[in-house]
Amino acid sequence: MIKTFPYGGTHPPDNKITAANKIVYLPLPSSVSIPLSQHAGVPSVPIVNKGDRVLVGQLIAKAGGFISANIHSSVSGVVNKIDKVLDSSGYKQNSVIIDVEGDEWISSIDRDPQLKGEIEMSGEEILNRCFESGIVGLGGAAFPTHIKLKVPSDRKCNLLIINGVECEPYLTSDHRLMLEKGDEIITGILIMMKALNVSRAMIGIENNKQDAIEHLMDRCKGIKELTVHPLKVKYPQGGEKQLIKSLINREVPHGGLPVDVGVVVQNVGTAFAVYEAVQKNKPLFERVITITGKSLAFPSNYMVRFGTSVSNLIKAAGGLPENTGKIINGGPMMGKAVSTADVPVVKATSGIVVLTKEESVRRSVEPCIRCAKCNSVCALKLEPYLLMALCQKDMMDRAEAERITDCCECGSCSFICPASRPLLDYIRLGKSQVLRIKRERTLEKIRQNE
């Protein structure tokens, strides 16, 4: 029987128009601006200066704290300046701007495309390499992988789940990666299993990607500890809590992490990045990005160097159509519209969706009719209408008690609401405020203990 998670979920039209387009290498831009905060946690600290010559894969910024990641140059050339540049967060962030000259890679990277199957490194070395190579989760949250792969000493992890669900409409980057780099992904999974010291791994793929399921099943024949599981199509199955529930019917407790139920979840993109870092010594400086939209002339999947401007991607896809209403960084459900096409591509960017004016229009907001559709689609059993009302009234303590921080911002509630109420907009606001209050509370506690 094909599995899925039991409660909530929606079925947005999937619009995967680029599923058949092979990954193409995007031509190098004339300059890149690499933000110093591409990951969850503390921004990195730059170690290059204006005028320095850098090569592809050279370290340009060191991790700035415990939860942070290294950043490497994605091009070769000269550092133009380190300045504040508008990025996809909507605000200006410190970035390293590099003028591109040629394409010279540092010599330590093994550029041989041949698959290297055998894993020579020990678990500790793998973690170190992941840290050095600046690997972060490529599913969207960009949490540093070396921390996620290190299980806390008081917990036990017995299963690695690989997320190949890609439930967001429009996006096909993971799908293409699974089809074209299947062997590499499987090697990457084996590497992560070694680092985690687990004996079992599961790959979850929604069954609208039949070709990817068959391909990976074929590839991991003979590997007993690795199994591929087709899943029923339902949004937001790609959320890690939903994926764990779908695959092994365990529930992550409120406020907890997957490791509390003995699981670590990683994206297929991360598995590929780990393979390249460990086997080929290639730091994370490029990734597959889907540039898509019904109005675009050539929507496709591109291998893009970080720091490339979104406008370059759009140019490669045939230029910006006349009636564009919004350019969305990420998928249409969870993504965020950008205010200008000149924002750089970062580690967390999985796709760019160009919507026409008609597609992107927001319907007028009507009063809530208490139909509870938002409640029934919430995969986390939250009450979105209530959370919205609480956030509007600034009642953050109550919102915290209603588990607002559990929200994964999947957008199902806003999608389903017949009164087109801006549920997720307010929940996002409340979530960020509650998280801030919580952070302050922790700091206060630390201060008191001192």
Added chain:
Amino acid sequence: MSSTVLLTIISLTLLGLLSAVILYFIAQKFKIFEDPRIDEVQAILPAANCGGCGFAGCRNFAEALVKADTFDGLNCPVGGNATMTTAAHILGKEAIPNDPMVAVLLCNGTPVNRPRTSKYDGPSDCRISHNLYTGETDCAYGCVGLGDCVKACSFNAMYMDSLTELPVIIDDKCVACGLCVKACPRNIIELRKKAKKDRKIYVACANKDKGGPARRACKVACIACNKCYNVCEFDAIKIENNLAYIDAYKCTFCRKCVAVCPTASIIELNFPPPKPKAEVHEATAKV
């Protein structure tokens, strides 16, 4: 028959008396003394319950006034010094005069000064827009223009100007309760000392970027050029975070800084018209 009636009356009377005695002693035992002056003070407070004093409402403020040894740090901005003097009279304490304040918007980013570079179509809530991105303009510090402050004001002292897309504060109605200051996610509303005839000189900018980017985002942005700092004879101007700030307590309203500001980010308000020449010219033109 009559004896039954009599018995009932007597027994009920006795029961009533007994209960009254018990209740009297219980009431004595659990008596809560409330200072009658609290009611008196509350009666003279404005009953706006705005929270401008820092307490939950007027009743709480009255309790705090009665409890306090001195009025230091206690002020009702709505009632002002008159109310505080009356309260002091009731309580037999000394009133500490407080400067009347008024709210001031530290942004002058009208559509003319600050071109709109994108369009926001989300919910009409400043906090959401602020959380999302820099706003419809390139300035990440200025007014978002969705009117959270106007919604917060309970004295009808603010309205949104549809032309400038900025909130306007009506000086006569503003009681400096600070509700708008709290409501603004960008912290660009300041409570400043009220001067004679409501005169104001302040830097109407909150942009902490360096001169170049600030100017590119907004024509009237403060670029921290130091000209006002150099011309000020009263040490009233300080420059911090690429931003000039005029201290309302030190400013003497000489208006020299206004004249030298290259970006016109220093605003003077409620001064008499400076150019009699122009008036003459107008008069002759009419003839």
